[in-house]
Amino acid sequence: MIKIYNINYYLPKNILTNNCLEKIFPEWSSEKIKEKIGIVQRHITSENETALDMALKASEELLDNYDRNKIDFILFCTQSPDYFLPTTACILQDKLGLRKDIGATDFNLGCSGFVYGLALAKGLISAGIANNILLVTSEAYTKYIHPKDKANRSIFGDAASATIIEKAETSPDYQFCLGTDGNGAENLIVKKGAFKKNFALNPENEFGPENLYMNGPEIFNFTIENIPKLVTNTLQKNNLEMDQIDYFVFHQANSYMLNYLRKKTKIPKEKFYINMEETGNTVSATIPIALKNMMDKKMIKPGDKIFLAGFGVGYSWGATIIEF
Incomplete structure (x- = not known):
């Protein structure tokens, strides 16, 4: 497709x-x-x-x-x-x-x-x-x-x-699993902003409405509660088993969270790609950066199935499978 x-x-x-x-x-x-x-x-x-x-x-x-x-x-x-x-x-x-x-x-x-x-x-x-x-x-x-x-x-x-x-008419028609829980909106939020013109941070306030606020423990809890189910549901929706996936590329939040998720979902370490040491968490850009680096390293072969999962602010999450 x-x-x-x-x-x-x-x-x-x-x-x-x-x-x-x-x-x-x-x-x-x-x-x-x-x-x-x-x-x-x-x-x-x-x-x-x-x-x-x-x-x-x-x-x-x-x-x-x-x-x-x-x-x-x-x-x-x-x-x-x-x-x-x-x-x-x-x-x-x-x-x-x-x-x-x-x-x-x-x-x-x-x-x-x-x-x-x-x-x-x-x-x-x-x-x-x-x-x-x-x-x-x-x-x-x-x-x-x-x-x-x-x-x-x-x-x-x-x-x-x-x-x-x-x-691509000949590409497999992989399905998506998407999810939303706006109840967690306050846990990762900027309450005031857009900053091309006349945007200024107030350094006197630790967390003003123009600053990014993140409740790390609550984001972690949300992730651990929802992402293992997301992995299972996405595989089931596409009639695939975990051993049929060549690589898993999750949103690169931080290595502690990713390793916790990997162990909880029982994904083999050699199939789980972590790529954030030199870039940090770049939000919506983490997955494509990781994929590009895998391509440059020639890790991905034609026909490989790559499981993608993004999750975070919103709360919002989604997963699918792609082939190159």
Whole structure:
């Protein structure tokens, strides 16, 4: 039904290492950060760099080797848009020089965003609305984070990914499992913002309404309660057993959570890909970054079945299976 033609991603040049964090928060050593969450460094947007800027760089490089006139829809996933309006996808269409007779829309999802984007792309292609879709995920969460917020500064990094999804008559028609529980909205939230113009953080307040707030224990509890069932349900919906899956790629939240999930779901370690040490948690971009790195390492062979699962802010979760 659909296939991923290619993936590219962009990482900002500014790097925040664990050693830098140790200097700011001397009570937390760089080794302790790595041991606890599996991250050594994360890329941070510059003061004037936005989600659109990153998306443009990721997309331009991807389209250098693709006929951009074939793109007939843009799906842009972000929770850190340049503006409340207009839609970032519309601006991206113009900056990329794409045709004007195409669709373009933003959707606001975080860590499940890439999987939801694939589901939306499948729907557009199945309905005959589009054949070749540019799916972009771009997040600048660090702009929301208070300078004194040790926990969130250690976890999140900024990044953008761009993925070309094509109609493929011969590809397997894998099904999606999606879920939502808005009751958990207050546990990962920014209550005030959009920051292209006149956005400023107040460093005097530990957690102002313009800062990212995350209740880590509640996010962990939500994940442990819902994601094992998501794995089981997605396999059942696609009439597959776990041993038929070649790799599992989950949202790269942090290594502690991922390893806990892997053990709870009994996924073999050699099939479970973790890729966050050099980038941190880049929200909706973690899964495509991981897939691209696997492709570059030639880990994925034609016909391999890759199980994808995204989960987090919302609460929102989703999973499916893809083949390259």
